[in-house]
Amino acid sequence: MKFLIVGLGNIGDEYAHTRHNIGFDIADELVKKHQSSFAPDRYADYANFSMKGKQMHIIKPSTYMNLSGKAVRYWMEKLKIEIENVFILVDDLAIPFGKIRIREKGSDAGHNGLKSINELLLAQNYARLRFGIGAEFPKGRQVDFVLEKFNSDEQKQIPELITKSVDSIECFAQRGIAVAMNLYNK
Numbered sequence: 788m789k790f791l792i793v794g795l796g797n798i799g800d801e802y803a804h805t806r807h808n809i810g811f812d813i814a815d816e817l818v819k820k821h822q823s824s825f826a827p828d829r830y831a832d833y834a835n836f837s838m839k840g841k842q843m844h845i846i847k848p849s850t851y852m853n854l855s856g857k858a859v860r861y862w863m864e865k866l867k868i869e870i871e872n873v874f875i876l877v878d879d880l881a882i883p884f885g886k887i888r889i890r891e892k893g894s895d896a897g898h899n900g901l902k903s904i905n906e907l908l909l910a911q912n913y914a915r916l917r918f919g920i921g922a923e924f925p926k927g928r929q930v931d932f933v934l935e936k937f938n939s940d941e942q943k944q945i946p947e948l949i950t951k952s953v954d955s956i957e958c959f960a961q962r963g964i965a966v967a968m969n970l971y972n973k
Contacts, residue, residue: 789842790960791868792817793859794876795900798849806920807933810876810900811847812945813918813952818845820953829865830858841960844868855900856907863908870908874959875915876952877901878933882919884941887952889916889971891964914964916952 794814802808818825818834821843825832831846844866848858863873877900882888892912895901905911924932937945955971 788840788872788960789844789866789868790872790874791859791862791866792843792845792874792876792956793855793862794845794847795852795855795878796847797852798847802934805934805936807852807878809878809918809920809949813876813916813949813956814845814847816949817843817953817956830861833862838957839961843960852900852903854903856903856905859904860907870910870913871964873913874956875901875904875913876956877915877917878920879917880920880922880929880933882917882921884919884921884923885944885948886919887916887948887955887971888919889914889955889959889964889968891968914959914967916955918948918952 792814794810796802796808796811804812821836821838823834823836825834825847830850831848834845836843844862846858846862848855850858877898881896891914893915894911895905920933955967958970959967
């Protein structure tokens, strides 16, 4: 069985470890945990490993957030992975910092990366891990907020939250979306 795990973010050092790039950070930790590594490939940095009989394919799109769908569609087609085995890792302003929400489908909720994926896949029925980044910004400063690094208090909590996110990805692949939702949406 094959899975495509997609960490959303923007390429470039200026975006590294920002709120909007938490999907990249989670993907990095998953790949590191399984002693694999990313290599540049078409539309994405790509890594893969086997986990208890499951073939795990991980990408970090190099298309920038607003064109993430191009990378997702390409890798789904290249690897012949069905939409029910796709798991997107994304930041979410509507969820308080420190919370994650796993969903088996849904709208883009104003997120440009998900909007691109929905448009290019012509579907919304793919699993996603929504990592809460909160919405602690003045009116009109949303773009600045998502492109900032986490504050010092948040940074202390990030390693544990990323570990929890990685555990939820493994649960999704091993036990399915319903179990992952039940265990991690608390």
